[in-house]
Amino acid sequence: SQKIEQNSEALNIQEGKTATLTCNYTNYSPAYLQWYRQDPGRGPVFLLLIRENEKEKRKERLKVTFDTTLKQSLFHITASQPADSATYLCALVSNTGFQKLVFGTGTRLLVSP
Amino acid sequence: DTGVSQDPRHKITKRGQNVTFRCDPISEHNRLYWYRQTLGQGPEFLTYFQNEAQLEKSRLLSDRFSAERPKGSFSTLEIQRTEQGDSAMYLCASSSLGQDYGYTFGSGTRLTVV
Numbered sequence: 001s002q003k004i005e006q007n008s009e010a011l012n013i014q015e016g017k018t019a020t021l022t023c024n025y026t027n028y029s030p031a032y033l034q035w036y037r038q039d040p041g042r043g044p045v046f047l048l049l050i051r052e053n054e055k056e057k058r059k060e061r062l063k064v065t066f067d068t069t070l071k072q073s074l075f076h077i078t079a080s081q082p083a084d085s086a087t088y089l090c091a092l093v094s095n096t097g098f099q100k101l102v103f104g105t106g107t108r109l110l111v112s113p
Numbered sequence: 114d115t116g117v118s119q120d121p122r123h124k125i126t127k128r129g130q131n132v133t134f135r136c137d138p139i140s141e142h143n144r145l146y147w148y149r150q151t152l153g154q155g156p157e158f159l160t161y162f163q164n165e166a167q168l169e170k171s172r173l174l175s176d177r178f179s180a181e182r183p184k185g186s187f188s189t190l191e192i193q194r195t196e197q198g199d200s201a202m203y204l205c206a207s208s209s210l211g212q213d214y215g216y217t218f219g220s221g222t223r224l225t226v227v
Contacts, residue, residue, distance in 0.1 A: 004155075041220075041221075042220050043117075043220050044218050045218070046214065049215055091155075098169045102158065104155050
């Protein structure tokens with residue numbers, strides 16, 4: 001069956017460090033992968049999209065890698081700040097039916113001052 | 114046009130009652146999606162519209178659920194005979210044909226069935 005796995009345990013890091021979040025998937029052949037940020041009680045906010053033929057994508061302090069051989073994406077936040085504390089979701093386009101995003105369960109990031 | 118709007122933000126209803134939620138997408142977006150999210154989980158796909166056509170429904174969407182998007186603009190999601198298991202955050206999102214910018218989500222409607 002298709003699975004998108006993100007670490008369910010919260011990631012605690014100190015301000016200024018680099019946060020690295022992992023997204024692993026099975027039984028997908030995604031054309032692209034997306035990362036979203038979600039704050040409590042709010043809808044997800046789109047951050048980055050990376051295509052299958054791209055190894056890496058950057059946006060300001062954010063970096064995403066995509067390894068289709070390992071079936072894994074890594075999401076990095078450099079120079080992390082307490083304001084980066086949130087849940088981060090990865091999402092893939094479904095293989096079946098019409099294009100729609102299928103989300104992982106998300107990983108909560110806590111950045112301490 | 115500041116984004117995707119959902120109404121109401123919160124809804125508390127008694128079991129067995131019907132509820133209806135509204136979503137106003139970004140006007141240029143022709144694709145509209147409904148998702149449901151429970152605590153500690155990622156959003157789960159419910160249904161998808163392209164313009165006014167409902168092109169896909171999840172198996173999660175039982176007969177008690179119905180969604181419409183008349184004239185390809187706003188959308189409504191109705192739940193009939195609500196059950197306690199329907200308690201969740203209902204999220205609406207929209208996107209354009211170009212997927213490069215991801216989905217734009219609304220803030221959701223928090224449904225509590227008591």
